Amino acid sequence: MLKPPFGNNIESVSTGEDIFDMVDFEAAFVEREMAGSLSDLNEVKSEWQNLGCPKYKAEDELLAYSVNALIREFDPENKGKLFQTRFYKLLFLLSDGLKDEGIDLKLPYFWYKHGPVVPYFLLPLDNIEMIVSTWKKFSGKFFVIAKPRSFNIQNAIKDVIDNSICNLRDQYNYSTTKTIINDVYLKAPHEFQRKYKNFYKHIEHKLCERDKLAYLKQPLKETEDIKRLEEAVNLFEEIRFPQVYNDLLQWRLIVKYSMNELERIDPEFMKCLADIFWSNLFSRYLQVQEYENMPEAMIKSWKKQLPQTHKSYRREFRKFEYKFYSDVYKPANCIDDSTRRAYNECIKPLLK
Known part of the structure; x- marks a missing residue:
């Protein structure tokens, strides 16, 4: 008998209800x-x-x-x-x-x-x-x-x-x-913050519970996550954060297409990809805009670090792009694996 990936007690999920109605994924968040x-x-x-x-x-x-x-x-x-x-x-x-x-x-x-x-x-x-x-x-x-x-x-x-x-x-x-x-x-100064957090907690939980959902034959409902992503990006205030707006759009493109492969994608890659813009770039610009009563020496130090922070982010993001085009992205007219590997080796030096 096939053992479910989450133990033997499946009475509570045998009704076919959405697992997210029974598992408090807010707790993990x-x-x-x-x-x-x-x-x-x-x-x-x-x-x-x-x-x-x-x-x-x-x-x-x-x-x-x-x-x-x-x-x-x-x-x-x-x-x-x-x-x-x-x-x-x-x-x-x-x-x-x-x-x-x-x-x-x-x-x-x-x-x-x-x-x-x-x-x-x-x-x-x-x-x-x-x-x-x-x-x-x-x-x-x-x-x-x-x-x-x-x-x-x-x-x-x-x-x-x-x-x-x-x-x-x-x-x-x-x-x-x-x-x-x-x-x-609810007190966050930008709606993007709330929408992004809502997007990420759903993605994180689905990746953690993917095997359970597959066992229960429940869909991952990727379109809902794509909708959450688009809602967050559409609320991003370009006028307040013009330095990172192009980075946001590039990040969205890779994340959006990666979510179409949610059933098979490496979960750690997907979680890190979903987080990198927020943690490695946006939050750095956020902290020098949205603060009160902080020592000036601290703010000056953060602002001084921003150019190097931005450069480091783009270097790291290129690695995610390479991984995406190497292992995730599949165009309509797919090339065979050997040609794909050869192509990836050719472009790899360009991404360093």
């Missing part, structure tokens, strides 16, 4: 975003250290109070129950919401690969502390705790901040991290 957020944070910390850690701290008293109050509201006993990444995203939502009340916390952050990055080393660190979890389930993960101190702020402003934090608690205290991430992306 959330895990990747949370891990990616920490990766983004570690990346900027390393860059900050390479700059020699110029003397810069967000000293705003309203920010210091808000950080402390947020931790105590979500962890009243201050025992380290608030995950580091969850804390940053809640702090971003708090800061964004308070702007509508006319209060600017002067929170340092920038938009990057996995959402807004709040560099903790720029926060007022005299009233918070990072601790490593001692629970086996969360081994190696960091939590935040508050350290006692007094704050010199007006009572009226304090009340507004406290009310906003209470609203966050009511909304998110028992919510999944997925809800917080989705709500944070």
